[in-house]
Amino acid sequence: MRLLITGGAGFIGSNFVQYILEKYPDYEVVNLDALTYAGNPDNLKEVMGNPRHRLVQGRIEDGGLVDRLMPGIDMVINFAAESHVDRSILEPQVFIKTNVMGTQVLLDAALRHKVRLFYQISTDEVYGALRLDSRERFTEESQLRPNSPYSASKASADLLVMAYHHTYGLPVVISRCSNNYGPRQHPEKFIPTVILNALKDRPVPIYGDGLYVRDWIHVLDHCRAIDCIMHRGKPGEVYNVGADNEMANIDLAKTILRILGKPESLLTSVKDRPGHDRRYAIDATKIGRKLGWSPAIPFDTGLPEAIRTYLPHQP
Numbered sequence: 001m002r003l004l005i006t007g008g009a010g011f012i013g014s015n016f017v018q019y020i021l022e023k024y025p026d027y028e029v030v031n032l033d034a035l036t037y038a039g040n041p042d043n044l045k046e047v048m049g050n051p052r053h054r055l056v057q058g059r060i061e062d063g064g065l066v067d068r069l070m071p072g073i074d075m076v077i078n079f080a081a082e083s084h085v086d087r088s089i090l091e092p093q094v095f096i097k098t099n100v101m102g103t104q105v106l107l108d109a110a111l112r113h114k115v116r117l118f119y120q121i122s123t124d125e126v127y128g129a130l131r132l133d134s135r136e137r138f139t140e141e142s143q144l145r146p147n148s149p150y151s152a153s154k155a156s157a158d159l160l161v162m163a164y165h166h167t168y169g170l171p172v173v174i175s176r177c178s179n180n181y182g183p184r185q186h187p188e189k190f191i192p193t194v195i196l197n198a199l200k201d202r203p204v205p206i207y208g209d210g211l212y213v214r215d216w217i218h219v220l221d222h223c224r225a226i227d228c229i230m231h232r233g234k235p236g237e238v239y240n241v242g243a244d245n246e247m248a249n250i251d252l253a254k255t256i257l258r259i260l261g262k263p264e265s266l267l268t269s270v271k272d273r274p275g276h277d278r279r280y281a282i283d284a285t286k287i288g289r290k291l292g293w294s295p296a297i298p299f300d301t302g303l304p305e306a307i308r309t310y311l312p313h314q315p
């Protein structure tokens with residue numbers, strides 16, 4: 001099996017590239033990544049010498065390049081994206097270019113080259129926000145109600161992916177995962193920010209009242225879910241992925257400070273993000289029932305292990 005993985009030098013993509021090459025000794029990976037500020041070749045040091053892995057620096061919107069990479073590809077797995085909500089508020093056009101137009105270029109090429117599967121890595125953020133005082137969770141049937149330019153661009157890409165399935169018969173799947181944590185996440189994201197500031201005894205910024213609830217999953221559980229969906233998922237279907245692990249940002253930050261032995265006095269409330277989604281929560285019943293996947297890494301062991309990878313003495 002020959003995979004075109006895009007965005008494979010980022011946080012989730014690099015974990016997935018390593019996972020797939022280790023698990024399937026006969027799989028080959030072409031890794032197309034623009035190496036933006038978020039992509040880091042160091043994330044790939046475990047696979048760099050592997051003859052079954054080839055890193056190509058380039059953009060998914062580059063139709064000529066994508067077309068040259070496509071012959072012989074069995075599956076496209078599209079992780080490439082601008083992924084930071086705060087940046088999307090400042091610079092929405094970059095998000096439309098990569099997340100929407102880039103996905104469309106990949107879809108066209110996948111169709112032309114008759115790939116066996118086009119797999120779009122999406123996010124629970126496309127569903128919008130839930131109320132703090134409800135027990136509601138997002139299912140695959142929940143309406144798409146994205147609130148930020150980031151989530152709107154991801155929702156647009158999802159709609160295009162489904163349109164290519166219905167209109168042209170392209171075999172596609174989409175998975176929508178909750179917030180990932182684990183090694184190699186960019187320092188701008190919440191958990192690395194808390195860890196890295198706390199380690200330097202600097203103020204740990206908390207948006208507004210800190211009562212923003214996110215549903216956390218270890219990145220390797222996400223990788224296992226993708227493995228399951230790419231091999232056994234039904235074309236035309238959407239699968240939610242989550243580990244049933246909701247937590248308010250303020251409580252998560254306090255947990256990290258406790259693990260690091262740092263005082264809660266480092267927590268500092270900062271001006272809130274405009275349009276900040278209150279709560280996300282994923283109902284992952286479908287992937288469990290249909291594909292037999294369930295998360296394997298409990299948060300209380302996964303989080304301290306992940307934190308260790310951010311300590312300065314780590315290779």
Ligand SMILES: NC(=O)c1ccc[n+]([C@@H]2O[C@H](COP(=O)([O-])OP(=O)(O)OC[C@H]3O[C@@H](n4cnc5c(N)ncnc54)[C@H](O)[C@@H]3O)[C@@H](O)[C@H]2O)c1
Nearest residue numbers: 007009010011012034035036038039059060080081179180
């Ligand atoms: N991090 C999360 O918690 C989370 C949760 C659910 C879904 N997702 C989705 O998973 C995917 C990966 O997220 P991540 O957190 O690893 O993101 P990331 O920002 O760490 O990595 C994105 C990667 O894409 C590359 N890239 C950006 N623009 C590109 C372009 N135009 N062409 C080619 N490569 C480009 C970057 O260089 C980087 O390596 C995204 O599609 C995101 O929407 C992320």
